[in-house]
Amino acid sequence: MIAARILIVEDDRIVARDIQHQVSRMGHVVVGLSASGEEAVRLAGSHQPDLVLMDIRLEGEMDGIEAARRIRDAQRIPVVFLTAYANDDVVQRASLTEPFGYLLKPLEEPQMRTVIQMALYKQASDAKLRMSERRYAATLASIRDGVILCDRDGRVDFMNRVAEAMTGWTAAEAAGRPLTAVFVAVDEETLEPQEDFSALVRRSGALAPPERLSRLLPRGEAGESTRTELTGTELTGIVVEERCSAIIDDRGEVAGAILVFSDLTQRRQIAETLRKAQTDLARISRLTMMGELAAAVAHEVNQPLMAIITNAGTCLQRLSQPEPDLGKTRAVAERIVRDAQRAGDVVRSIHALARRTPADPGWVDVNALVVETLALVRAELRRARIALETDLQAGPSRVHGDRVQLQQLVLNLVMNAIEAMAAPDLPLRRLRIVTASGDGGISVRVEDSGPGIAESDPDVLFRAFYTTKPSGLGMGLSISRSIVELHGGRLTATPGTPCGSVFEFVLPPSPGET
DSSP states (O other), X not given: OOOOXXXXXXXXXXXXXXXXXXXXXXXXXXEEEESBHHXXXXXXXXXXXXXXXXXXXXXXXXXXXXXXHHHHHHHOXXXXXXXXXXXXXXXXXXXXXXXXXXEESSOOHXXXXXXXXXXXXXXXXXXXXXXXXXXXXXXXXXXXXXXXXXXTXXXXXXXXXXXXXXXXXXXXXXXXXXXXXXXXXXXXXXXXXXXXXXXXXXXXXXXXXXXEEEEEOOTTOGGGGGOTTOOGGGOOSEEEEEEEEEEEOTTSOEEXXXXXXXXOHHHHHHHHHHHHHHHHHHHHXXXXXXXXXXXXXXXXXXXXXXXHHHHHHHHHHHHHXXXXXXXXXXXXXXXXXXXXXXXXXXXXXXXXXXXXXXXXXXXXXXXXXXXXXXXXXHHHHHHTTXXXXXXXXXXXXXXXXXHHHHHHHHHHHHHHHHHHTOOTTOSOOEEEEEEEEETTEEEEEEEEOSXXXXXXXXGGGGSTTOOSSXXXXXXXXXXXXXXXXXXTOEEEEEEOSSSSEEEEEEEOXXXXXX
């Protein structure tokens, strides 16, 4: 049994004392006795009882029903009416105060015990429910998404502050209005009016789409959404992502829906800013690498130029003879042409890496790309005394992507391997590049014989600005992973056997090739 503090309001003092004795025998505490409505209101405010037993007919100008109304409005204390008059008019008027029960005089203790216990249980349940509603309202008010609750007829029951700001409606103004009048949305791409998402969810249940994108029109533009000549320039509003779920009652029927929507404007601005930043960082990385490779490029260009000069001198010597051998002279001239083409290819490769141009996707032969990239770093390999091994798969190895970005990817990994083997006391310097194809796509594996990966978590190597080199920027591997992911592939780092590191990326193959 729940023990409670009870206020008794009864103008018959004998009856009041009898009720007091009965209540005390039940284990409750009587905090006060009152014979008038005015005094009952005062005592309820000062003593804050758990329950009021209220006679309807009282002394003075205020009867029990009015006293109960004031107590309910001020303290929300439950009231059980005591009356010998239970006609329809009295019951109807008393019901407006939301009483917790009625006791008809003369009072019987078993009946009183039952009504009091039921009133106390109901008050405890209502208190828990009110607290749950406060928590629920506070939670919805604090989240950053807009939230609108509607009933089974699609009328607004609740809006949080974010929803008010995004729709231009206050919760008080929107209450009871159709959701379609408060939340007016058109398709983001076609600009056609959207079906009320909550109606779709209430009708389809679990079969309804989990989310959708739409443009939320501000208050006052609802009429424009019905026009057939809408264009993007005529629309204001914001692009939102809508998510909606049905509210199911105890019988398993749809009792309403909750619509949650978030503004995508800031998210898209951040994504665009991030994309531009990544593009700038990729260009900076390419330019930095060009500085590191300047000596190698000069050497590579110098070699064909020196060959051209030598062969040109030889050609002139042969032509100056009284009877020049035209066959040998032609062969020397052809070597001049090949050396000039090789010098041009080197210059074009460096220019493609350095220039800032949008992605230019096309079919790229991975094997040829590896060979061309290795040609750029040949001098670096010789200078570092690194033995190069390649195991390129036979047959086509084409992927669809941007050639410049993929060349930068291979170049980053090769330069990373060369720098990993820079220690002078390293007993073995070996760079091995393997290409292969399988169900997962075309793979390129770059193996070095350096000290290996020291971090327990290899993914830390791909974080932006993380570096183990004193003069490193920490962007090469991060940009490399970005390029791989942009092409729908994956890049991993694992320790080599028995030493060194293995960096491998896998790209989707061209259609029909595995």
